[in-house]
Amino acid sequence: MNPNPSSPDAPAGAPQQLVIFGASGDLTQRKLIPALAALIEKGRPREGFNVVGVARREKTSEAWRNELREALEPDQRKGFDLLAPHVHYLPGDVGDSAFMDQLSQKLDGLPGGRETGRLFYLSIKPELFGAAAKNLGKAGLLQHREGAKRAWRRIIVEKPFGHDLRTARTLNHDLHEVLLEEQIFRIDHYLGKETVQNILGFRFHNAIFEPVWNREHVELIQVTVAEELGMENGRGGYYDGTGALRDMVQNHMLQVLSLICMEAPASLDADVVRGNKVAVLKALRPPDSDEMEKYTVRAQYAAGKVGGKKVPGYKEEEGVAKDSNTETFAAIRASIDNWRWAGVPIMLRHGKRLQKRFTEVVVQFRMPPQQLFNKPDKMTDEEFRRALRDGSLCQIRPNTMTLSIQPKEGISLSFGVKQPGTAMVMAPARWDFDYKSTFECRARRRTSGCCTTR
Ligand SMILES: NC(=O)c1ccc[n+]([C@@H]2O[C@H](COP(=O)([O-])OP(=O)(O)OC[C@H]3O[C@@H](n4cnc5c(N)ncnc54)[C@H](OP(=O)(O)O)[C@@H]3O)[C@@H](O)[C@H]2O)c1
Known part of the structure; x- marks a missing residue:
């Protein structure tokens, strides 16, 4: 740094x-x-x-x-x-x-x-x-x-x-x-991305999110880096000695996580920012060794289709050992043992040859303490309470804040709104901020005044 x-x-x-x-x-x-x-x-x-x-x-x-x-x-x-x-x-x-x-x-x-x-x-x-x-x-x-x-x-x-x-x-x-x-x-090239740099700005320039950015209000944090690519351009030889954890999780994903979870720095001095990020990493507790199987996943992709195109399995890729044990997918459920985040599960997931390429952080907020809406007609109160506890009702969703890092670059906040009609039914809605359209529009407005002010 x-x-x-x-x-x-x-x-x-x-x-x-x-x-x-x-x-x-x-x-x-x-x-x-x-x-x-x-x-x-x-x-x-x-x-x-x-x-x-x-x-x-x-x-x-x-x-x-x-x-x-x-x-x-x-x-x-x-x-x-x-x-x-x-x-x-x-x-x-x-x-x-x-x-x-x-x-x-x-x-x-x-x-x-x-x-x-x-x-x-x-x-x-x-x-x-x-x-x-x-x-x-x-x-x-x-x-x-x-x-x-x-x-x-x-x-x-x-x-x-x-x-x-x-x-x-x-x-x-x-x-x-x-x-x-x-x-x-x-x-770490990841830190140069606008959307990664924006995490710091977004969190500490806007006062409205800070009061809810903690274990009182956040239920789960998920950081996902999904790639469609496999071992194109002869990457197999390098990757086989590295794997998903070393290539992506321990560096880029932990950098992103530390920006999401750090305390506000006293200044933007690089040492101060780094110190606060390090404090998050020091408090990060991976699963204990006897819990490893329960809270971590290592896997390798097999032959299949991505985007309708046939692709080989990892072990059939050029440069990869036929008996390779290198993971191309890794998932970890970790926790941060500090006052702000204790008890909030931190999910880190990364894999190659997945269905869609995207990198995002999802901060999921706690449900309201009482659920007044959207009880299915056929359910008793008891069944409704049970379904809420085990999360099996898809029409009742928590609020989420999604920070999209790539290829989509933006931020969206999901919430519920009343569906038009006589019944009191809540439907999902979102506020979306898109980097490209917002800033391209502003640039156009500066040069030609073509867009209306938003
Ligand atoms: N490529 C990427 O996208 C990427 C991304 C992230 C990180 N990195 C890291 O960046 C570094 C470079 O990666 P790369 O992909 O560019 O490697 P590369 O294509 O293999 O290039 C290596 C370069 O090093 C030179 N070289 C090799 N041995 C040398 C020696 N003893 N003295 C002087 N020059 C020597 C090579 O030229 P000669 O053979 O003529 O000496 C060549 O110019 C690696 O540490 C890699 O992990 C790469």
């Missing part, structure tokens, strides 16, 4: 030198360069910004620029063309400490030299993170330059951050050998 942005070494603008280790990789082509091109088009980063790509394959800077440009969508090329003259390639191996001296010389020769901020992005295999950091440290590339406030040094570490607790600790230890904590950015 972010180090303190208000630290004295924080940059006033964007980084001036960015080194991407893993220059020819998938992440660089599909995400990093398009993101940079988009920033450049919006006028950031500022002048003096240079990118150096590093990978083992020999090629010239010009060849790398051409490759990157080719991989971009036509509408991304305008930003890239502004950046291109400042894009360089240096072939080398991050495991080779002598190469880091070459890199150091290259960076010293770029605008700003040693007196400018440097960001090292580790877009390489996780096994190389430790060696890359160590060799950068050995070459003196990670030292903040004393007295030169803008000459900061930072590192971005891609996921996965270790395979388990032991390896994550080892990696942390290796990084801390050469870096201060505030220099390390462990990236």
Whole structure:
């Protein structure tokens, strides 16, 4: 997570030198360069910004620029063309400490030299993170330059951050050998989504929800990440050593959950926000080991159909071991042992090759203490009370707040309204906020005044 942005070494603008280790990789082509091109088009980063790509394959800077440009969508090329003259390639191996001296010389020769901020992005295999950091440290590339406030040094570490607790600790230890904590950015792309960032804004900018955002009023919280995709594009080999829990649950889903459940931060200072999120994670209690079977599910998809198209089972996918035990579906019922959430079940669910792709958080509120409406004619009062207790009456639904993260981006609140007619029957209704239509409409209104004010 972010180090303190208000630290004295924080940059006033964007980084001036960015080194991407893993220059020819998938992440660089599909995400990093398009993101940079988009920033450049919006006028950031500022002048003096240079990118150096590093990978083992020999090629010239010009060849790398051409490759990157080719991989971009036509509408991304305008930003890239502004950046291109400042894009360089240096072939080398991050495991080779002598190469880091070459890199150091290259960076010293770029605008700003040693007196400018440097960001090292580790877009390489996780096994190389430790060696890359160590060799950068050995070459003196990670030292903040004393007295030169803008000459900061930072590192971005891609996921996965270790395979388990032991390896994550080892990696942390290796990084801390050469870096201060505030220099390390462990990236989680999920946190960049508007809808995820909005959770913080929505909860703490609007006063009306806070009084009901607790165990007194909330009955259940469900976080679901459902994917239609399986192991397309040769992902099987990577995924089989990872699985649903490591790939999605322990990182992205817990980040989302911590935003949903955290206390209000005293400020938006990154350390303060992180502290409050960590407090949620510390209070999160997974099921005890003797309850594991009751409260968790691990499963693998079998052959079937998604969207009417036949798809293979997980073990038939390319790169997956025939006897693989890796889960492609995981569900956990956990609890948060603190004053706000004690006793509220927290359901986390994620799977691949499910019927529909969606990511959402559903906060389900408690039912009214007395149910006055919608008793089926044939039921006695006793039967009605029993049906309410076991939740078998679908015409009586709790209020829910759904925060849709993708592909739908929005928020909806469900409630009951009186159905028109002589009988006092309540029917379900919703208030919907949709990111796209709301903000597209506002943008159109600003430029052409085409929409009426809402
Ligand atoms: N792709 C994604 O969508 C995605 C999403 C989330 C996280 N990540 C993470 O991002 C990182 C990169 O993933 P990727 O999919 O881009 O991997 P990738 O396509 O396999 O690319 C790896 C890059 O590293 C370079 N490389 C390999 N060994 C090297 C060495 N010893 N020294 C210098 N460069 C070396 C490779 O080029 P050479 O062979 O020429 O050296 C290549 O440019 C991984 O940690 C991955 O877990 C990826």
